[in-house]
Amino acid sequence: MSRTVYVNGEYLPEEEAKVSVFDRGFLFADGVYEVTSVLGGKLVDYPGHAKRLERSLSELEMASPATPEEILAIHRELVERNGIDEGLIYLQITRGAADRDFFFPEGATPSIVLFTQAKTGLADNPKARTGIRVIAVEDLRWGRRDIKTVQLLYPSLAKMAAKKAGVDDAWLMEDGLITEGTANNAYIVKDGTIVTRQLSNDILHGITRAAVLRYAREAQMQVEERSFTLDEAKDADEAFITGASVFVLPVVEIDGATVADGAPGPTAKRLREIYLEESLKAAM
């Protein structure tokens, strides 16, 4: 059965879900997005995603074509129409369609698109038991990674580099320091302290990151928000990633080096449990 997709006010079969070739999302990557997980038919960490969407729009001086209430209602309607128990909802807003010009168009109506992806193995992810393997690649993305834009070609290329290397994902590195994963935040644990890069324009301000760090501090774990090197990561006691669709996943190999004994560590395991428990409680 074809999915139902939301495009600019209409619920359409996915085959008919189209945008103008003049849409600035297509011509200029002039668009922002969010991905929200669905567990048990409910939206995980939704207020965080809604808030970050507002910030992305604001940083780009882009108007929203719908109110926050309308956007939430579309999420819920798509979950319902597509019968999503476990999966993802993708949302994209662009500056809209106008004849091609680097200058922002006057009076264009922003475009809004939402679609669902049914997934199994989000909550019960086999990779949570085995951990994932990552390579390190240079971080060649633009300088405003704090804005969640659709300029995702480099993360896509890095994922393909990981695939060619026979591993699961890539960590991005700038001046010898890890910035983050291709579509997730990166962490190491050393001597009982969780280390993850501080917020800045260099990394995405992960919604799952914020929640996980809050839970870690509430559980009396030590957290240091600072940059770390690839060598530190290889020498860590544990490593893991967080993201809206992976929640918390252990990393057991970094750029060819086995992390500790190569088994998922207790910190990642515990944080995944807490995150799933708490976020399910708060899911809406």
Add this chain to the structure above:
Amino acid sequence: MSRTVYVNGEYLPEEEAKVSVFDRGFLFADGVYEVTSVLGGKLVDYPGHAKRLERSLSELEMASPATPEEILAIHRELVERNGIDEGLIYLQITRGAADRDFFFPEGATPSIVLFTQAKTGLADNPKARTGIRVIAVEDLRWGRRDIKTVQLLYPSLAKMAAKKAGVDDAWLMEDGLITEGTANNAYIVKDGTIVTRQLSNDILHGITRAAVLRYAREAQMQVEERSFTLDEAKDADEAFITGASVFVLPVVEIDGATVADGAPGPTAKRLREIYLEESLKAAM
């Protein structure tokens, strides 16, 4: 009258020219493009654009959905159908539509879109007589600017910053050195020598740049391909830009500093004349 636009094998009225919301050009900026000028109904510097398109596709391991001969034929058909005497033809190829995944899809058909823009004042550009004014802004683009991708949000933001500053365009600057303009290459002239940044992954390999440097050398002008600073630019005898739709345009103000006496210089003027003459001769 509505333009005729080419989309994946069909010639369509622009209102019907659409792509799937699952197109990776829309979701990941996973697409490349070219813009070719039309003068007197003929394509300017077309072989250069066709060759660069092949290179962009190859760098991204993206297949072309049409042969070079077919792509040229579509250009000509659109010129004819839209009665373009003077204007631009925009071409975009993306990795095609597939359910959203950072990994490249297996078996997706690349998308191809072409449209025209009728323009006056390309050959007889009033800015060629007055020159343009630019500001300098940090170059925050990704690290592979040699690939002509649709990740154009930052150039668009830089153009808007120029507009807000009341000037025409922006020059991008990295580590104090000018890389290029928002959608053009940047040059200064000092003591009779034309200076423009050397080719690398840091700048677009401009088709007009290559032609203009060739003409300059044939005319016995001195050319140095090297990086230059903003201060050097402000202190230059002349400055100009080149690009497929501007050809050669003098720059008379850089980041608030008047270049020499503030009038277009003889080198830019001469190179514009040569470029227009030679490229019209070779137009096809």
